[in-house]
Amino acid sequence: MNLIAMDFVEGSFLHPATPFVILGVILPFLRGRFWRWLMFIPPAMAVFLTLHAHPGIYWQVSYVGQVLVLGRVDALSLPFIILFALMTPICILFSFHVREKAQHVASLFFMGAAFGSVLAGDYWTLYLFWQGMTVSSSFLIWLNRKGDASKTGFLYMMFLLLSSVLLLAGILLRQRISGTFVFGPAEGKLMFHYDYFILGAFAINAALVPVHAWMTQGLPKATIPGAVLLSVFGIKTALYAMARCYAGLDILIVLGAIAAVYGGFHALFSNNIRRIIAYLLVAQTGLMVTGIGMDAQAAREGAVFLAYANTFYTALLLMSMGAIIHATGEDQLLRLGHLAGKLPFLAVSTLIGVLALCAVPFFSGFPGISLILEEALKLAAPIPGSMLVLLLGFAILLIIMAGGLRLPYYVFLFKRSGNPIIHGNLPRNMVAATTVTGLFCLIQGLFPERLIRLLSYPVETLSMTFIKLTIGVLFPAATLMLFIFLSPLLKPKDHEPPDFERVYQWIGRLVMMLLSKPLAWADSAFSKIYGTVFLRAFNYMARASDALDRKGIDGAVNRTATSVMFLSRMSTKLQSRSLQDQLARMMLLVLAVVVLIWLW
């Protein structure tokens, strides 16, 4: 019986998700300690498979009357699966010391689902793996078990499930109207109602403002390796999906610019070291989404390039911060400081990460951002080019100040009384994974042409000009100056004596007051809306339905049942008397009935 027809089209192909899923299934049943070494098999296979993958359509599966395309390798999906494949051994290495199998199982399924989503050739396949990512990533938060990780994980899951529901609705509507499930750009660049559903789903997973809070809340609550995984695979998959379907969509430029500025601001005011990176990720995603939204190949290439670089340096920063949490047990900026001497390795790795983040020339963040900015300048609509560049430049300034200066400064350099205690050495696997990621960051920045080969077409504008170099150096330098001026305001507690710089400080404080409070209020309002709409209202509706069911509908049934029982008890009482009494009652009843019939 031909239940599933697997057609191996255009040569042999093994889906890179396969080893991850297989190991994820068998891992809970493995005993002893050797299983941890098996964890390296899927990443090794993934690297091999993706580096040897050729464009084509693979693994077409007949499923419930539809043809699912599990493997579509093309110019857009190939760079992403190579990126994911390169990150998988690093992520596995970083989590190698973790003994709890559940964390590894969730990671394996999450990585497998990410490969599946990127290689999906149709929307149904995308939905299958999208759901897989949602559930497995929720477990990465729940498994932290600290603080309110459980509650946050649930909020996180609800948001991503909302994304799945939007995607499902969009897919079904799209099929109804266009008659196709092909996962690709909308026909004729027209936006239909279903496109907004699908775009909404992608926007949630890409953590675009205002649907970003699941990420900025969830990522700091995840397990230490889990946070790295979420940053690497989750948002990048959504970005890939956007690039696949909605490249050149004007609204993305606006949404991206808002996310870039908003994320940058909140990164500046946050005190949780992983939340700072989460906000930076929102901001950087905003830059990438802006690039995707521009109707220019170079901008899209810049977005992909930035996505590549961002994956490595964000992972590097999260690994470094995760290692600090592992070593100190602290994740609040307020309680950290002066760690450069105690954890020099992490100081260096963080430095590499922030230099890349700040788009300093010869570091990996620079080429992508410069491409996006160059194309932004040419834009006429929906935002004039100069205005957009100003906005994005402002966002980059905030990113540099928050991630490039404030974070490392208060973690590694700032001295305070009662500095955190280091609990033993870092696990060697964490150090090794961080080192490898740092090296990748450096290689990417120094030899960007290695990456260009993976992209769909050559990027001619990538050449380093004197102007670019100057801007690339002067911009972070200027931000450094600004940070120095504003640094007293950015400290958790400012005990500095007043000085001439006070003038600048007052200006800075005024700016902070004017901007930070409304933004803090807005973010808190967003959080409240999430809490109200998705949890409180949901709980209330559930309780109200329960009350209606028990007291309303069920009450009527219960009363009927009580009446029946009452009647039966009465009948029992009546029947318990003597035979003569019963006969007399029966005769009276018969007489009454006869009289009634006669009268009628």
Next chain:
Amino acid sequence: MNSPMIDMHLPILSSLILLPLMGAFPTLFMKTHQTIRWWMVALSLAELSMGLFLFRFQTGVSDFQFVESVPWVSGWGLQYLLGVDGISLLMVALTLLMFPLCVLFSWTSVKERVREFHLCVTFLVSALIGVFSALDLVLFYLFWEAILIPAYLLISLWGGTQRDGAALKFILYTLAGSALLLVVVIAFRVEGGSFAIPALMSRAFKLEFQYWMFLIMAFAFAVKVPLFPFHTWLPAAYTEAPIAGSILLSAVMAKMGAYGFLRLALPLTPDAARLFAPLIIAMAVCSIIYGGLLAFAQSKLKGIIAYSSLGHMGFVVLGIFLFNLNGAQGALIQMFNHGITTGSLFAMAGVLYSRSGRHEISGNLGLGKFVPVMLGFWGFFAFAGFAFPGMNNFVGEFLILAGTFERNLWVGAVAVPGALLAAAYMLRPTQRMTWGEPSTAKTWRDMTVREWVPLVPMAFLVLYLGLAPGLCLKIMNPTLKQLIAPFESQRAEKALLTSSEREVSLHGRPHRGGEQ
């Protein structure tokens, strides 16, 4: 009726009905409870093995197969007429699968009147197979009514602390529906001249007659499914019944209502079904959302599973009344899959109760570390329960939603959040059961061989039907195509409307910007 007589040397359906009853007879002479239990295991496995003969069912044929016809009361046109088609075969198979599960998961929970308990279970299984294979209206009605007695006894004698109320509510509700069903049986004999369902299916009835008959049948079946607002017997019955009762009630008996719609309401009263479809669809959608919300509000595991059934069966009825192939396929496959998943979840609830003595989630916390196998099985079936892609329930929901959007966008838009609710109400207890503190499972024993062995085939089916539902679809397709044929004209009209709507949309949509 063109009925291929397959394997008439062995009247397989009669054998399947009689074997449990005859096999239960020797238990009257058995002295120990353990002997009875082992005998029942053997009997249930024998019944399941006999069911393997059903694999000789010819796919690609819409007619009834394994037909057995014996004149009963010639003067009244009554006959002992049995047969299965693509719809009923799956329901018979589901009943057979649940039989061993009921016996094995009642092993420790039923300690008193063990013989009588198993007699009730066997009687119930026989009657259920009878309902799904009866092709004579009177025979159908007899089996339908016969089910009430063992089901009532199971709840009232072996149920929980509030079993009396639950049993009474169950019997009141279902009797109300059943009593009216008798009117339908007689009316069809008078109007159609026969009790034979295949014969009646070939007749066209007057519109007014159809309306009345449909309304009566719809009430009887809606109670049995159950659909909102006729559902309030469900939580009480499901939660108070013993595990075997819960399994049979949720996994198989709930399907009787949906089966009734497919077997009688749609083929015999198609015009009325079309007319009242919006009403039934509204009730189904209400069941999906309302059931999901109620499941989320529950603190007891059995309560969550019970109300989740309300939502899932809402999907089933929604699929039936879409009158398209996707919807009908989805409904039928969801009936089968829901039976497997819910039956297994109730079995797991029984296992958990046997350890904790509590049905509340708070009494079953932190299992991950201490009883990983138990939690693994629960988690697996919970994932299947909320239609995780690749698992069996996903196929049904996928087809039903596809059918819904094909028919009406708004209904689809309202039904889709049901998926979100399902994940929420299943993952919430699962998460607490996995990591909730303080753990109640520190001294628990993990699942025994007797507990996990019957669940392994169920888990296999969850994956097999989720990944390769082709066999089920192949079995049901010819029958379903024939069933929805009268509604095809309406579908064609809808398709025309859709294409014209699409043209309007194409000309009236904003441009994405960029190149123009």
